[in-house]
Amino acid sequence: EAGVAQSPRYKIIEKRQSVAFWCNPISGHATLYWYQQILGQGPKLLIQFQNNGVVDDSQLPKDRFSAERLKGVDSTLKIQPAKLEDSAVYLCASSSQVFEQYFGPGTRLTVT
């Protein structure tokens, strides 16, 4: 079966610009997660969707980050405006009922 797809793989932007990341989960997986992984750290959950509803966005900086999951499948994560500290790898994961999470390759964001 196809894995979790993410694009783009790499993105370089200047601070105060905006950027968007896309994720396509494994077919049939109802739960979708966005994580932020800063260099040398473990991933940190930003937002969790169950179908197209938000389950947890407690660690999402809502003044600059937004995410949506239309029709309960694909998802987009947006940052506007970006700051230097947003430089990280953004990982998308999906899971079915057994809660084992499967991760995509990630998008490496560099903010200059």
Next chain:
Amino acid sequence: KQEVTQIPAALSVPEGENLVLNCSFTDSAIYNLQWFRQDPGKGLTSLLLIQSSQREQTSGRLNASLDKSSGRSTLYIAASQPGDSATYLCAVGAAGANSKLTFGKGITLSVRP
């Protein structure tokens, strides 16, 4: 608040050695525990998932154990190979409907030929 600790941050071993990677967590009310492998510049690959009712899981040369009462898990790698060189992350799944994972910082393993 759940905290996950992995010590040491880095480990170097000669090829063929059996080794154990440790993970500790502060809140024993967990749903599951998952071990991941991350290669440089890549995403996470799931290695083993242990449900809270289980004590261990095995896959090939890997064996993961879980002791909820003491807040500890170990990943045992038998007969290590240079291809095992990567960062190994432990993640604890929250109990309840929210299956949020809390990750440790990982252990970077280097297996010398």
